[in-house]
Amino acid sequence: MKLPRRSFLHLAAGAAALPAASRVAWAQAYPSRPVRLIVPFAPGGPTDVFARLIAQKFSAEFGKQFYVENVAGGAGNIGTAQAARAAPDGYTILLSVSAFVTNPAFLAKAPYDPIKDFAPVALPVASAIAVVIHPSVPAKTLAELVALIRANPGKYSYASGGAGAQPHLAFEQFRVSLGLDVVYIPFTGAGPATAAVVANQVPIAIGSLPPAMPQIKAGSLRALALTSK
Numbered sequence: 001m002k003l004p005r006r007s008f009l010h011l012a013a014g015a016a017a018l019p020a021a022s023r024v025a026w027a028q029a030y031p032s033r034p035v036r037l038i039v040p041f042a043p044g045g046p047t048d049v050f051a052r053l054i055a056q057k058f059s060a061e062f063g064k065q066f067y068v069e070n071v072a073g074g075a076g077n078i079g080t081a082q083a084a085r086a087a088p089d090g091y092t093i094l095l096s097v098s099a100f101v102t103n104p105a106f107l108a109k110a111p112y113d114p115i116k117d118f119a120p121v122a123l124p125v126a127s128a129i130a131v132v133i134h135p136s137v138p139a140k141t142l143a144e145l146v147a148l149i150r151a152n153p154g155k156y157s158y159a160s161g162g163a164g165a166q167p168h169l170a171f172e173q174f175r176v177s178l179g180l181d182v183v184y185i186p187f188t189g190a191g192p193a194t195a196a197v198v199a200n201q202v203p204i205a206i207g208s209l210p211p212a213m214p215q216i217k218a219g220s221l222r223a224l225a226l227t228s229k
Helices: 008-015 020-029 046-062 074-085 099-106 142-151 166-178 190-198 209-218
Strands: 035-039 066-070 092-094 129-133 157-160 183-186 204-208 222-226
Touching: 035 046, 035 074, 046 066, 046 190, 046 209, 074 092, 074 099, 099 166, 129 142, 129 166, 129 190, 129 209, 142 222, 157 166, 157 190, 166 183, 166 204, 190 204, 190 209, 204 209, 209 222
Parallel strands: 035 066, 035 092, 157 183, 157 204
Antiparallel strands: 129 204, 129 222
């Protein structure tokens, strides 16, 4: 049985409407070999963490290996394009973030079409975005950070896991609305961006909460704002 592009869960929902015997045959036919989950970002970020949890659960559920392959670079474009070129047989699944949709808007010629090249499956996770700083930065609140940047134009920089993704766009909107002179430094994922702030290579970062939370609890990062109640 040949499945539409990366949409086995979509078909699983449709299979529920089939007669019982047909559903059993469908379930037995797929998957018959390992399934690749492409994460278009570096290891350690939220997409990578969630993908590995999903892979573990699916491997146990289906009795076949689901494995994560990190294809980082280009703010997610490289891995996403690789997934778009994969055979449309249900054995390559892309796990991505908002950059999947926003990236093509920033490129003269995008390496994939988010509408034509993919079949949507599910929105499994919603993650809050946090603004974090290295503890050496003399700011305890977001307002104090704004005042610090204004008093030192061009001195401070901030990191995120790739240009064009939601965290980057959110901070840019914040920066432009307040007229802040702060330099953007893109990384291949939220994990490396968070690690750069922990190492005090970059003083500020914005990104999903999961990779930052252990460092916040350990005191290696100071969280100033969170896009969640």
